[in-house]
Amino acid sequence: MLPIRDDNPTLRTPVATYALIALNVAAWLLVQGMGSEPQLSGSICSLGLIPGEFLGRVGAEVVPVGPQVCTLHPGGHLLAPLTSMFLHGGWLHLLGNMWFLHIFGNNVEDVMGRGRFVLFYLLSGLAAAGAQVAAQPGSTIPMVGASGAIGGVMGAYVLLYPRAGITTFVFLGIFARMMVIPATVMLGYWFLLQLLSGTLSGGEGGGVAFWAHVGGFVGGLVLAPLFRNRDLREAHRRLAAGR
Numbered sequence: 001m002l003p004i005r006d007d008n009p010t011l012r013t014p015v016a017t018y019a020l021i022a023l024n025v026a027a028w029l030l031v032q033g034m035g036s037e038p039q040l041s042g043s044i045c046s047l048g049l050i051p052g053e054f055l056g057r058v059g060a061e062v063v064p065v066g067p068q069v070c071t072l073h074p075g076g077h078l079l080a081p082l083t084s085m086f087l088h089g090g091w092l093h094l095l096g097n098m099w100f101l102h103i104f105g106n107n108v109e110d111v112m113g114r115g116r117f118v119l120f121y122l123l124s125g126l127a128a129a130g131a132q133v134a135a136q137p138g139s140t141i142p143m144v145g146a147s148g149a150i151g152g153v154m155g156a157y158v159l160l161y162p163r164a165g166i167t168t169f170v171f172l173g174i175f176a177r178m179m180v181i182p183a184t185v186m187l188g189y190w191f192l193l194q195l196l197s198g199t200l201s202g203g204e205g206g207g208v209a210f211w212a213h214v215g216g217f218v219g220g221l222v223l224a225p226l227f228r229n230r231d232l233r234e235a236h237r238r239l240a241a242g243r
Contacts, residue, residue, distance in 0.1 A: 001186060003103050004178070007165035009239050011232065014106035016114040020121060021098050024146055027086045028094050035090055038068055045070035048142030049084035051133040063140045072140065081129035082122070087144035097146045103166075104150070104157045108224075111160060111233040120227045124152020124219045131215020135198070143209050148216035151194075155220025158187040160228065191217050 031047070033039030045065045052058040053076040062069050088094040109117040128148020157164075165180040166187075194217070198210030 001171070001181070001189065002169040003100070003186065004167045004169055006103055006107070006161075006183070007167070007180070008107045008161055009236075010106050011110050011236055011239055014109045016109050016117045016121075017101060017105035020105070020118070020146075021101055024086055024088070024094065024098060028088055032087060037066065040089075041066035041068035041070075043087055044089070044142045044144055047080065047083040047087055048144045049080040049129055049133070050076060050142050051136050051139040053140070054080055054133060055137050057138045058140055061140075065142060070142070081126050084129065084142075084144050085122075085125040085146050085149050088146070089144055093145060097150055101146065101150050101153065104153050107161060107164075107236075108153050108156045110236050111229060112227045113229050113232060116227045116229065120156070120220075120223055121149050121153065123223055124155075124216050125149030127152065127219030127223075128209075128212040128216030131218075132209045132212040135211035143212060145209070145212075148209070148212035151213045151216030152220030152223065154187050154190065155217040156224035156227075157220075158183050159221055159224045160233070 028034060031039070032043045045068065050070075050072060053072045053074065056074040058072050058074065060071065060073060062071050064070075088097065105117075105121075108120075112120060125146070125148050128151060129143065132143055132148070162182065162184045164183045166183055168179055168181045168186055170177055170179050170181075191214070194210050194213040197208070198214055201208075201210060
């Protein structure tokens with residue numbers, strides 16, 4: 001299922017959401033060389049989160065990262081959980097993540113306020129990183145991507161707007177059609193898919209950090225009630241009711 005848009009108005013321009021998208025795009029352009037080598041592999045090696053390295057469970061060894069090699073250093077660098085969430089492995093990885101952030105971020109920002117939303121986003125990303133590290137503490141595979149933090153945004157969205165309609169492109173074998181699906185169903189399906197995939201694959205299959213997605217989503221569910229602003233939430237309800 002691919003979400004196209006949501007049937008959910010916003011109170012004001014989602015400046016924080018746009019700023020986070022801009023930061024991810026800037027990192028892709030300026031730090032990762034738009035996917036060109038050696039910038040891409042170098043950025044993943046130096047700024048990505050490698051669980052075994054971060055926890056000091058591996059020695060000073062060399063592991064392949066794309067066409068390059070990465071020398072691991074026990075303990076890594078302390079900011080890896082933060083820097084990793086602004087890096088991506090390819091154009092489709094970046095565009096897919098930014099599309100989901102664009103669709104779901106604005107309404108979550110709407111009821112948190114800009115500053116709270118940015119903090120919530122970062123904490124969700126850290127929760128995602130923590131879940132992946134806990135699931136694979138000895139892994140030497142670098143973890144990059146905003147999907148864990150965006151999973152937190154999606155968790156908050158389903159808690160705040162469970163009945164919001166999501167216009168979704170649904171693939172049914174050789175058939176495909178557009179359907180309006182409640183947020184609870186669409187995002188619940190996404191979460192269960194990540195949980196099942198993580199369980200069956202051991203956490204990382206085909207380069208996808210499934211437990212990071214799960215951890216981010218659960219983190220968003222837990223953090224959303226602490227970060228929402230009641231006045232903004234009530235204003236959003238009045239806006240939606242008065243359309």
